[in-house]
Amino acid sequence: MPRLPGTLFLRNLVERRSLLFQLVRRDFEQRFVGSAVGWVWGLIHPLVLLLCYAFVFQICFQTRLPASAMTQNYTLFLFAGMLPWLLFSETVQRSSNSLLEHSNLITKTVFPAEVVPISIFLSSLVNHALALGLMIAAVAIVLNQISVMLILLPLYIFLIGMFAVGIGWIASSLQVYLRDTSQVVTVMLTLWFWLTPIFVTEDQVPDDFRFLLTANPLAYIVGAYRKLLLSYNPPGLDETLLIATFSLTAFFVGGLFFRHLKRGFADVL
Numbered sequence: 001m002p003r004l005p006g007t008l009f010l011r012n013l014v015e016r017r018s019l020l021f022q023l024v025r026r027d028f029e030q031r032f033v034g035s036a037v038g039w040v041w042g043l044i045h046p047l048v049l050l051l052c053y054a055f056v057f058q059i060c061f062q063t064r065l066p067a068s069a070m071t072q073n074y075t076l077f078l079f080a081g082m083l084p085w086l087l088f089s090e091t092v093q094r095s096s097n098s099l100l101e102h103s104n105l106i107t108k109t110v111f112p113a114e115v116v117p118i119s120i121f122l123s124s125l126v127n128h129a130l131a132l133g134l135m136i137a138a139v140a141i142v143l144n145q146i147s148v149m150l151i152l153l154p155l156y157i158f159l160i161g162m163f164a165v166g167i168g169w170i171a172s173s174l175q176v177y178l179r180d181t182s183q184v185v186t187v188m189l190t191l192w193f194w195l196t197p198i199f200v201t202e203d204q205v206p207d208d209f210r211f212l213l214t215a216n217p218l219a220y221i222v223g224a225y226r227k228l229l230l231s232y233n234p235p236g237l238d239e240t241l242l243i244a245t246f247s248l249t250a251f252f253v254g255g256l257f258f259r260h261l262k263r264g265f266a267d268v269l
Contacts (some may be wrong), residue, residue: 002095016112023119028126042127043134046086050079057199069201070230073142079135080229081198081222084156086217087128088164089189090268091121095168096175096182099265107266115257117168121161128157139229149228152235156224162247163217173261176268196222 031041058074060132071077095117105111132153140146175181175265196218197205205213213219220243 016115019112020115020119020122020255023115024122027119027123031123039105042130044129045122046082046127047134049086050075050082053082053199054078063199067204068203070226071143076135076138076142076160078199078228079138081196083128083131083135084221084225085193085196085198086131087124087157088120088160088221089193090124090127091117091164092171093159093182093189094120094124095165096171096185098168099172099176113262113265114169114255117165117172118144120168121165123163124156125161135229142150144233147228147230147232149232149234153228156235156243159243159247160221162251163208163221163243165249166250166252167189169254169258173258173265176261176265192216192218200223201234217243217250218241220246230238 005107009207054075057078061075065072065074065077069077083146098116099113102111102113106113136146136150171185172183195212196216197213202210202213202219219269220239223237224243227233229233
Protein backbone atom coordinates (compact mmCIF):
# COMPACT_ATOMS: atom_id res chain seq x y z
CA MET A 1 0.00 0.00 0.00
CA PRO A 2 1.58 3.36 -1.00
CA ARG A 3 2.37 5.82 1.76
CA LEU A 4 0.45 9.06 1.86
CA PRO A 5 2.55 12.21 1.17
CA GLY A 6 1.71 13.58 4.63
CA THR A 7 2.98 10.37 6.25
CA LEU A 8 6.26 10.56 4.32
CA PHE A 9 6.69 14.21 5.31
CA LEU A 10 6.13 13.48 9.02
CA ARG A 11 8.46 10.50 8.92
CA ASN A 12 11.19 12.58 7.26
CA LEU A 13 10.70 15.33 9.84
CA VAL A 14 10.99 12.92 12.76
CA GLU A 15 14.09 11.26 11.28
CA ARG A 16 15.83 14.60 10.80
CA ARG A 17 15.00 15.70 14.32
CA SER A 18 16.49 12.49 15.63
CA LEU A 19 19.59 12.91 13.47
CA LEU A 20 19.99 16.52 14.58
CA PHE A 21 19.76 15.48 18.22
CA GLN A 22 22.40 12.80 17.70
CA LEU A 23 24.76 15.27 15.98
CA VAL A 24 24.38 17.83 18.76
CA ARG A 25 24.97 15.22 21.45
CA ARG A 26 27.98 13.83 19.61
CA ASP A 27 29.50 17.29 19.16
CA PHE A 28 28.96 18.18 22.81
CA GLU A 29 30.46 14.90 24.00
CA GLN A 30 33.52 15.23 21.76
CA ARG A 31 34.26 18.67 23.20
CA PHE A 32 33.54 18.15 26.89
CA VAL A 33 32.99 14.54 27.95
CA GLY A 34 36.16 13.09 29.48
CA SER A 35 37.73 16.46 30.30
CA ALA A 36 38.51 17.37 33.90
CA VAL A 37 35.85 20.07 34.27
CA GLY A 38 33.56 19.16 31.35
CA TRP A 39 30.95 21.76 30.41
CA VAL A 40 32.55 24.35 32.70
CA TRP A 41 34.94 25.08 29.82
CA GLY A 42 31.92 26.70 28.16
CA LEU A 43 32.09 29.36 30.88
CA ILE A 44 35.86 29.57 31.24
CA HIS A 45 36.53 30.61 27.64
CA PRO A 46 34.20 33.66 27.51
CA LEU A 47 35.17 34.72 31.04
CA VAL A 48 38.89 34.69 30.20
CA LEU A 49 38.20 36.76 27.08
CA LEU A 50 36.08 39.15 29.12
CA LEU A 51 38.79 39.62 31.75
CA CYS A 52 41.47 40.22 29.10
CA TYR A 53 39.41 42.76 27.17
CA ALA A 54 38.25 44.51 30.33
CA PHE A 55 41.85 44.80 31.57
CA VAL A 56 43.10 46.24 28.28
CA PHE A 57 40.26 48.67 27.57
CA GLN A 58 39.05 49.62 31.03
CA ILE A 59 42.31 49.63 32.99
CA CYS A 60 45.06 50.19 30.42
CA PHE A 61 43.21 52.44 27.94
CA GLN A 62 40.94 53.99 30.59
CA THR A 63 37.87 53.58 28.36
CA ARG A 64 34.83 55.31 29.82
CA LEU A 65 31.22 55.02 28.76
CA PRO A 66 29.27 58.19 27.95
CA ALA A 67 26.58 59.36 30.33
CA SER A 68 23.92 58.28 27.81
CA ALA A 69 25.02 54.62 27.99
CA MET A 70 22.66 52.07 29.53
CA THR A 71 25.13 51.42 32.36
CA GLN A 72 28.40 52.81 33.64
CA ASN A 73 29.63 49.31 34.49
CA TYR A 74 32.03 48.72 31.60
CA THR A 75 32.56 45.02 32.33
CA LEU A 76 28.86 44.21 32.09
CA PHE A 77 28.52 46.47 29.05
CA LEU A 78 31.35 44.57 27.38
CA PHE A 79 30.02 41.13 28.35
CA ALA A 80 26.55 41.93 26.96
CA GLY A 81 28.13 42.85 23.63
CA MET A 82 30.39 39.82 23.51
CA LEU A 83 27.65 37.23 24.05
CA PRO A 84 25.85 37.46 20.67
CA TRP A 85 29.15 37.84 18.85
CA LEU A 86 30.63 34.67 20.40
CA LEU A 87 27.53 32.66 19.47
CA PHE A 88 27.62 33.92 15.89
CA SER A 89 31.38 33.60 15.33
CA GLU A 90 31.65 30.14 16.89
CA THR A 91 28.84 28.85 14.69
CA VAL A 92 30.30 30.28 11.48
CA GLN A 93 33.92 29.38 12.24
CA ARG A 94 33.18 25.78 13.17
CA SER A 95 30.70 25.37 10.30
CA SER A 96 33.36 26.20 7.72
CA ASN A 97 35.14 22.86 8.29
CA SER A 98 32.11 20.86 9.36
CA LEU A 99 31.42 19.07 6.06
CA LEU A 100 35.01 17.88 5.78
CA GLU A 101 34.78 16.55 9.33
CA HIS A 102 31.63 14.62 8.39
CA SER A 103 32.84 13.54 4.95
CA ASN A 104 32.54 9.85 5.84
CA LEU A 105 28.81 10.28 6.37
CA ILE A 106 28.26 12.46 3.31
CA THR A 107 30.08 10.13 0.89
CA LYS A 108 28.83 6.78 2.17
CA THR A 109 25.21 7.39 3.11
CA VAL A 110 22.17 9.39 2.09
CA PHE A 111 22.96 12.10 4.58
CA PRO A 112 21.22 15.52 4.82
CA ALA A 113 24.42 17.58 5.01
CA GLU A 114 22.52 20.81 5.60
CA VAL A 115 21.77 19.78 9.20
CA VAL A 116 25.48 19.88 10.18
CA PRO A 117 25.77 23.69 10.54
CA ILE A 118 22.42 23.67 12.35
CA SER A 119 23.74 21.11 14.83
CA ILE A 120 26.82 23.24 15.40
CA PHE A 121 24.64 26.25 16.23
CA LEU A 122 22.57 24.20 18.67
CA SER A 123 25.71 22.81 20.29
CA SER A 124 27.17 26.34 20.58
CA LEU A 125 23.86 27.43 22.07
CA VAL A 126 24.60 25.32 25.17
CA ASN A 127 27.70 27.40 25.92
CA HIS A 128 25.76 30.56 25.12
CA ALA A 129 23.01 29.63 27.57
CA LEU A 130 25.56 29.06 30.35
CA ALA A 131 27.25 32.41 29.74
CA LEU A 132 23.88 34.14 29.37
CA GLY A 133 22.74 32.76 32.72
CA LEU A 134 25.93 34.09 34.31
CA MET A 135 25.34 37.50 32.72
CA ILE A 136 21.76 37.71 34.00
CA ALA A 137 22.91 36.73 37.50
CA ALA A 138 25.68 39.36 37.42
CA VAL A 139 23.23 42.09 36.34
CA ALA A 140 20.85 41.08 39.13
CA ILE A 141 23.62 41.19 41.76
CA VAL A 142 25.70 44.15 40.58
CA LEU A 143 23.00 46.41 39.12
CA ASN A 144 20.15 45.06 41.23
CA GLN A 145 17.85 44.73 38.27
CA ILE A 146 16.21 42.10 36.09
CA SER A 147 14.27 43.33 33.10
CA VAL A 148 11.03 41.75 32.01
CA MET A 149 12.33 42.26 28.45
CA LEU A 150 14.46 39.15 28.93
CA ILE A 151 11.46 37.18 27.67
CA LEU A 152 12.32 38.51 24.19
CA LEU A 153 15.81 36.95 24.21
CA PRO A 154 14.69 33.69 22.52
CA LEU A 155 13.48 35.71 19.52
CA TYR A 156 16.87 37.35 19.03
CA ILE A 157 18.71 34.08 19.64
CA PHE A 158 16.56 32.54 16.91
CA LEU A 159 17.43 35.40 14.54
CA ILE A 160 21.14 35.04 15.35
CA GLY A 161 20.80 31.35 14.59
CA MET A 162 19.21 31.95 11.20
CA PHE A 163 21.88 34.48 10.28
CA ALA A 164 24.79 32.33 11.52
CA VAL A 165 23.49 29.13 9.91
CA GLY A 166 22.94 30.94 6.60
CA ILE A 167 26.53 32.22 6.59
CA GLY A 168 27.69 28.80 7.82
CA TRP A 169 26.00 27.07 4.88
CA ILE A 170 27.85 29.31 2.44
CA ALA A 171 31.21 28.87 4.17
CA SER A 172 30.91 25.10 4.64
CA SER A 173 29.84 24.41 1.06
CA LEU A 174 32.61 26.59 -0.37
CA GLN A 175 35.17 24.85 1.84
CA VAL A 176 34.41 21.55 0.09
CA TYR A 177 35.64 23.01 -3.20
CA LEU A 178 38.02 25.74 -2.04
CA ARG A 179 40.06 24.59 0.96
CA ASP A 180 41.23 28.13 1.74
CA THR A 181 37.70 29.17 2.64
CA SER A 182 38.10 28.48 6.37
CA GLN A 183 41.18 30.72 6.46
CA VAL A 184 39.29 33.49 4.70
CA VAL A 185 36.43 33.07 7.18
CA THR A 186 38.85 33.47 10.11
CA VAL A 187 40.26 36.69 8.64
CA MET A 188 36.81 38.08 7.83
CA LEU A 189 35.50 37.29 11.32
CA THR A 190 38.47 39.08 12.87
CA LEU A 191 37.79 42.17 10.77
CA TRP A 192 34.06 41.91 11.44
CA PHE A 193 34.69 41.68 15.19
CA TRP A 194 36.59 44.97 15.32
CA LEU A 195 34.04 46.71 13.10
CA THR A 196 31.24 45.81 15.54
CA PRO A 197 30.65 48.22 18.47
CA ILE A 198 31.44 45.72 21.21
CA PHE A 199 33.97 47.80 23.13
CA VAL A 200 32.30 51.18 22.62
CA THR A 201 28.83 52.60 22.16
CA GLU A 202 27.60 53.49 18.69
CA ASP A 203 27.82 57.18 19.60
CA GLN A 204 31.57 56.80 20.21
CA VAL A 205 32.20 55.65 16.65
CA PRO A 206 33.48 58.59 14.53
CA ASP A 207 30.91 60.03 12.12
CA ASP A 208 33.10 59.21 9.11
CA PHE A 209 32.85 55.49 9.94
CA ARG A 210 29.25 55.38 11.13
CA PHE A 211 28.16 53.95 7.76
CA LEU A 212 29.96 50.71 8.70
CA LEU A 213 27.48 50.19 11.52
CA THR A 214 24.49 50.76 9.26
CA ALA A 215 25.55 47.84 7.05
CA ASN A 216 26.59 45.59 9.95
CA PRO A 217 23.86 43.18 11.17
CA LEU A 218 25.88 42.37 14.30
CA ALA A 219 25.82 46.04 15.33
CA TYR A 220 22.01 45.86 15.58
CA ILE A 221 22.12 42.48 17.33
CA VAL A 222 24.69 43.67 19.90
CA GLY A 223 22.59 46.78 20.55
CA ALA A 224 19.45 44.67 21.00
CA TYR A 225 21.18 42.34 23.47
CA ARG A 226 22.40 45.28 25.54
CA LYS A 227 18.93 46.77 25.73
CA LEU A 228 17.41 43.46 26.81
CA LEU A 229 20.08 42.71 29.41
CA LEU A 230 20.95 46.15 30.76
CA SER A 231 17.78 48.24 30.47
CA TYR A 232 14.05 48.04 30.82
CA ASN A 233 13.45 49.18 27.23
CA PRO A 234 12.91 46.76 24.34
CA PRO A 235 14.83 47.17 21.06
CA GLY A 236 13.07 49.40 18.57
CA LEU A 237 10.74 47.83 16.05
CA ASP A 238 12.85 49.19 13.19
CA GLU A 239 15.96 47.55 14.65
CA THR A 240 14.17 44.23 15.04
CA LEU A 241 12.86 44.36 11.49
CA LEU A 242 16.36 45.07 10.18
CA ILE A 243 17.78 42.14 12.12
CA ALA A 244 14.99 39.89 10.85
CA THR A 245 15.60 41.06 7.26
CA PHE A 246 19.33 40.35 7.47
CA SER A 247 18.68 36.96 9.11
CA LEU A 248 16.02 35.78 6.68
CA THR A 249 18.06 36.93 3.69
CA ALA A 250 21.21 35.14 4.90
CA PHE A 251 19.21 32.00 5.75
CA PHE A 252 17.45 31.67 2.39
CA VAL A 253 20.41 32.77 0.24
CA GLY A 254 22.69 30.44 2.20
CA GLY A 255 20.19 27.60 1.85
CA LEU A 256 19.89 28.03 -1.91
CA PHE A 257 23.67 28.35 -2.27
CA PHE A 258 24.21 25.19 -0.21
CA ARG A 259 21.58 23.26 -2.13
CA HIS A 260 23.18 24.19 -5.45
CA LEU A 261 26.71 23.14 -4.40
CA LYS A 262 25.54 20.07 -2.53
CA ARG A 263 25.12 18.10 -5.74
CA GLY A 264 28.87 17.62 -6.09
CA PHE A 265 29.80 17.04 -2.44
CA ALA A 266 30.05 13.26 -2.70
CA ASP A 267 32.32 13.43 -5.76
CA VAL A 268 34.68 16.09 -4.35
CA LEU A 269 34.88 14.68 -0.83
